[in-house]
Amino acid sequence: MNAPAIDLRHSTPAGTIYAGPRSMAALGRELERARCRSVVVVTSPSLADAPSYRLVVETVGNRIAGAFTRVRQFSPTDVVTELANVIAQAEADALVVLGGGSAMVTARAATVLAGESRPLEELLTRRDDHGKVINPRMPQPKLPIWIVPSTPTPAMAKAGAALRDPVMGRRVAVFDPKVRAAGIVLDPTVLSSSPAGLFVATAMNGLSMGVEGLLATSGDPFAEALLFQGVREIVANLGAVAEHTDQFEPRARVAMGAILAGQGSDYSGAGLALALSHELAPKSTVAGGVVETILLPHTVRFTAAVVAHRVPVVAAALGAVEHTIDGIEIALRQFGEALGLPERLSQIGLTEPNLQAALEHAVEDWAMNARMPRRAGLDDLEMIVDSAW
Template sequence: MTFEFVCHATPSMRSVWGPGALGQIAVELDRVRAESVVLVCGRSMSADDATMSSVREALGTRLAGVFSAAREHSPVTSVEEAARVIEDASADAVIALGGGSAIVTARAASILVAEAVPVRELATTRGADGRLVSPRLAAPKLPQFILATTPTTAYAKAGAAVRDTETGERLALFDPKARASVVIFDERLAETAPSALVVSASLNALSMSVDGVQSARSDPLAEAYFAQAIREIVTTLPCIVAGDEGDTGSSRVRLMIAALMAGHASDFVGTGISQPLSHAIGPVSTTSNGNVEALLLPHVARFNMDVTSGQLAKVGGVVSRERVSAHDVPGLLEAFLADIDAPTTLREIGIEKADFPTIIAHAHDDWSLTRVPKPIDADGLRALLEEAW
């Protein structure tokens, strides 16, 4: 087998899990000599007195400030407020406690503090030639730490997408220096998340993995990460949905590790059409991005079929644990989503056909659409939305 040229440079990140994982945060902060840290979380987490007490105890006198208003889709106003807390505390490290919203808010706020210019001057834009261009953000960034509560691919990312609530635009900030140094998976923290949030976040990781396996770029290391992530999610997620004895801190940590693998792998090969569409649909729907992305998967698989059949067959083999045809995969995905009672149509999540033009416009300007295995234009996006509706 002949490989194309690949440079697979794995980012430096320390991952910690197992008994007493939360206590390791002090060791990791000592490693970078952090003495004044700001904790970023959402309001529901800040209201959990027992969890906050445990985290405060683990951080000790290092805790210099708390921003407890991280919100879904990381609105610019929320990120700017977090940046002010970080500045006021003269922080030398930032810790996100929670899932994707807290992580992205912490990362974006740290970029704002370091660069000291308005967020729009830092965002990826479309150049005169139609290509998306990310400005080089040269300022050093504060070390980022994550105390995870939900499975999210955001652990592994260098980007931070924030939302301008006035225009509805998704502003993408990209800076590898803002990537997390350490992510800690503690079972007690994992047990704090609502089951519905665990499910939707895991579906995001599953979607990223299924899309990633279909990438036009060959990278066996990334493919191995994706395959293991899919295997873990389709095995473990039904236990969470059933709410039986399988819904434990340990099983949730397994989903978190799967999400970490999916996030890492997608940096090397890109993702698929489901992701930019979910970014555009999520904020105007009645559900989370993960649910949106997952319901689109079977439709995207059918669209890709003529160019990704070999890779789709691999997906089917992992999902069904037996040899299957690529043409069976959309049905396998639909059956899995039905089994866990996930939404399967855009109608179910409050999307109207009148929303399609805005969704298509925002998806077209999403950077992730530049790395899909089969290019798609506005007419193709509309046809896909019609099929999913």
């Protein structure tokens, strides 16, 4: 008898998503249902005086035990440690995170650090001698995290945390499935508050993860469904966000697409464009999603060379006229052009002399894992960056 063709493990994490004008009230009910009495609110300095922050604090009410408003871009490890100390001192029993990806990632990593009570260095994702990604065991319970996003980042759906080590000058990561969000609240006031340009740039991270994820999920129809619909929601609605800057409906649809892409990419890997962006974006003048937009046509062409059967699926998700690799590239370029995004790496403040070390770090990035259909070495990354320059 032939062995079965299907060999699949697909676990569906628990979580609740609320969207619409009643969503913030639902957050209050969820905190009450969970009997939370010591909640720490986490956000960035840019939102600390905003109506969105006041709305969240009002919703948390007398459950609030502390506020951390010092989140920084790229989630530096020293800020993570600072928040972990706040969580411990407040004896927190939940976190409510307001803002974008940096706030979410910082909160997740700090929750792990506070829960495990070990040095951060002992908790970092690493590679063994064979290049396999190893996540240390995290046996301790973790606090529930509720997310109130202001931008449509796939980080809403994740359990990992990519951090910036300011001493080493590179990305590190922490992963614990217990810090995946207990719930996500898509509130009209909060989600409509971020500038359209920031919203668009962030959404492109979800598009990148969705597209590259579709190249890597031929054996998992559940992941493919998540990724396909995630890409469709972003492509169908992001133009309306750019055109009608603060309308909630298209913003909510894009945010839902980012959540779907974040969920689906758990089973496919995050993608080559993201791995490169982790190193290039901090050296540029633009957000990581914009860097991924520039790289995506080139990374897709690189990967598609070994998974040609996935090309029509990606093309269909993007709404490409031709279901070929050229059709995908045209669709991606036209989409980025319509949104006013740059097309070349040379346009975003990068200088060629500072790229070599970044590429060497990107080879070891946590996003470069065995689930990628085609693993890229340093020479491959140099070729991709040259073609995108």
